[in-house]
Amino acid sequence: MKNFKIALDKTLVYEGGYVNDEDDAGGETYKGISRRYNPNWLGWSIIEKAKIDTPEEFPINLDDNIKLQKSLSDLYKQLYWDRFWGDSIPSQEISEKLFDISVNLGVKRAVIYLQEGLNLLNRNQKNYNDIGMDGVFGKNTLKVLINYLDSDKPDSLLKIISILQGMHYIDYMRRSPKQEKYARGWLKRV
DSSP, X not given: OOOHHHXXXXXHHHHOSEEEOTTSTTOEEETTEETTTOTTOTHHHHHHHHHHHXXXXXXXXGGGOHHHHHHHHHHHIIIIIGGGTTTTOSOHHHHHHHHHHHHHHOHHHHHHHHHHHHHHXXXXXXXXXXXXXXXXXXXXXXXXXXXXXXXXXXXXXXHHHHHHHHHHHHHHHXXXXXXXXXXXXXXXXX
8 A cells, every 4th residue: 555645745845734825726725625626625614724823824724734735635535535546556656746736736637747758658558558648547546556566666756757757737827828837836846
């Protein structure tokens, strides 16, 4: 079983704390959880209460709120880690990479990068057949990943996934230049 807590701690380094940046597509966020995309998350009621009860300590007081941190961890595990079967992947490094990309760019995109990387590394289907790049992590994707890891270290696969991730950021900044202000933070994840 891979360690979700290790992956979460590494990803939270990039996600920061409470932010309400008008240029961020996610809008108001707490440690990467967007209010726009997760409006029903239990944590938002805790955050609103903290804004009212202790405005002079806000947002610093959020990091010490045990209920908020538990809610944050539960959401990340359920919406991201569990959707790509993080506990079943035989490589902690790959689980961590998929988790971080999932949090930042979505689970579907993370799994597509994995699937594409596996297809590019199968030696023209000599090691295993190409798999569909549908962004859904299932038994076949896991089987092919295990097959890959039986004969290769995760390094080459991680590099391809990182290149695809980096290209996404570059393409996004080309389409929306105001996003360039996030470039350094995004590139730390690659």
